[in-house]
Amino acid sequence: MADSVYLDYAATSPLDGRVLEAMLPHLQGLRGNASSLHAPGAASHEAIEAARESVAALIGASPGDITFTGGGTESDNLAVLGLARANPEKRHIVVSPVEHAAVRESVRHLEQEGYEVTRLGVDGHGIVDPEELERALRPDTAFVAVMWANNEVGTVEPVEELARICIEKGVPLHADAVQAAGRVPLDVGRVPVSTLALSSHKIYGPQGVGALYVREGVKLEPVIFGGGQEKGLRSGTENLAGIAGFGAAARFAAEEFEERTRHEKELRDRIVEGVTTIPGVRLNGHPEMRLPNNVHLTVEGVESESLVLFLDALGYAIGRGSACASSGHKASPVLLAMGQGEREAFSAVRITVGKDNTSEEIDGFLEAFSRAVEQLRELSPLQTS
């Protein structure tokens, strides 16, 4: 589908040509093992450390606090399992109900091992209540996990406030910032999170590489064992090209932050304005505290998969509103936690724009969208208001 207009940047983003340039030297010819003593090894080591600096800079961290991993999911797993294993006497976990599956499922795994889990509520926009978090904390709370920005509805959580509450009680807070990176300002110097997960391919970097920020002094046990790379937190020969690409992508994300987010916001607002003129189409998530590139919609009377595939046939690639495996046919836990019914949850779609989209593309999309909705509603036996 070369001609297709891509509007699913939250799923993954195209590789930036400049990032590819930065990766190529590490994909061709001899790529020394960064652990080796010789010159090729040293060159690789240097490239990794340069990338570490770029990634650290994107979130205001010291390079020494960045651990490269195999992706966002691995980063979340390392944080959740690592924080729990480092404090074995603490058997209680507090988690938001809108976490990505990478956090949700690793917490469930701990729950099956016998951990007690408190799942916070969210309001209709998907926002965690700081007071509820404060009440949930206990002396035996091992850690708290609240994502920085939600991957489905795009709501940005009040992480700074939540992190201050946690710090006061001495409980580590893990924030999944996979969607937030490059889209909202992230400064671990100001926001006292303990761990923070990042992914490369959401910011025009390669797939299969991510990072976990671990604040100095925070105890974390590894979940992968081997040669002790990444200060023992993530053994295994480094994904050199991937890390170099991630570094470049992080650098551009920081440099072009203002320009990109302004552009994304413009396109996002254009979409919201356009689609909400159609009756029975509602924006989900917080109207202001949301990712600059995310439009999450409930389209009454239309099932999301059919809308996604219909638009695909018209040349527009958007995402389903539920992040869960589509064939499992379960409503999104995020939407259910926000108080939506199952039918609403089955009628949700996600449109996420990126730096390369144009306003002409958006105009074309709006036309296609209203045609698809109209035709599918004609087909639907459900009443629309």
Place this chain on the structure above:
Amino acid sequence: MADHYKPQVIEHLVRPRNVGEIEVPDGAGESGDAACGDIARFTVSVKDNTLEKVRYKVYGCAACIAAGSALAELVDGRHLLEAARVSKADLEDALGGPLPEGKEHAFTLVLDALHKAFEDYLNWRAGNLLVEGYNGCGPGESKTVVAAMSGGVDSAVTALLLKESGYDVATVTFRLHDGEPGSRSCCSPDTVLFARDTAHRMGLPHFTLNLKKLFDRRVMSDFVGSYASGSTPNPCVACNAHVKFHAAAFLADELGYYHVATGHYARVVQTPDGPAMVRPVDARKDQTYVLWPVPKKLLARTVFPLGEYEKTEVRRIAEERNLAVAYTPESQDICFIPDGNYRRFVRKKVKTEPGKVVDREGRVLGEHRGVVDFTVGQRRGLGVSAPHPLYVTEVRPRAKQVVVGRKRDLEISDIRVKNMNWYMRPEAASSVQIRYNSTPVPCEVERDGGNEWVVRFEKPVLGVAPGQSAVFYDGDKVVGGGVVARRGS
């Protein structure tokens, strides 16, 4: 984990056929619900058994929309018999191959909605005919048959044998009751889907008829009422008397078919005096005892192919032909009480009051919690201790009394029988069977002036309960039958 569809599916999604809703349809059907994420609705206009117009609507995934579109296109303009034959495999062909994993339910969903529209149409055609009792006798073609399909092995093999012996076969499943949630008793919603699959795999059209009202009135109410009035009902007899055969005959007449068939073990033999019902080859499966009330007019159109087979052969045939039903368990007891606890079922439906357990002389021996818990001949659960075994010999609902006595008190030498259905001249009756699977007893039958008949046993018999059937035989032939009104003496 995304689904990847064949281009045919996307084509139907973007340009669906026959979308919409007929404003005043002859039949409308809906399947699915919002909680499972998919809903399909079909409306049809029917003239001379041909689908003049088919419209559908779907809320659901691309697979459901495409399946609905393909199905509407396949059946539009077709004869009901052809439309009711369209199977999952046909839909698969129309959509270029199997759907992605986890999407197969789309076929079940749209087929069910269309078939419910047919059911709606047929029930509208039937009107009160099926509630009041149907005795029509249409001018159907000779080698045509409507075969009842319960979802079990017997009815599936019945349809198969008829097809293989050259009949045009249409199958029908009756919705008789809602069953218990999640149960797999016959006639529950899942069973309908299973029966439809089985029919379609054999290439046969499948229909459903909603007989819940009729069944409730003629079978369930009678069942509950009998216990409350101290008699022992036989719901299978009531169903054969008023429900199954009538409904199958109605459908046959609608479709221009002649015969009706079920998977009962019995035979119908044509004689100069009309049709005769005869015991089957497999004596252990003999069901003539519950078939006696089938009206003669309907019996004349009835075929029981299994009457010529042993049950073991029937299972073997199902296995050889790869029918999925080959391994379904034997249906048990009463279809609308899958757990077999009919006391509890009756107690949920009627209020019962406690009363006394008395002996034949009227002496109070104990208490009971309601006459519905008792039936003549019963030995357990009397709550009375005695030096010798005690049996229920009589139930007196008005006095709320349960009469008990010794085994010999159950012996009787004659009974009165009512609600007769005679296939042959009554004088031909040489023996009578008073229980399912029991040996017939030699007897004499005589009309008692009015509508009751007196049956005198050659030797006294034990424990005949009012409400049970008395079926008369001449050798292997069923002469007729009736319901035991009361003990003669």
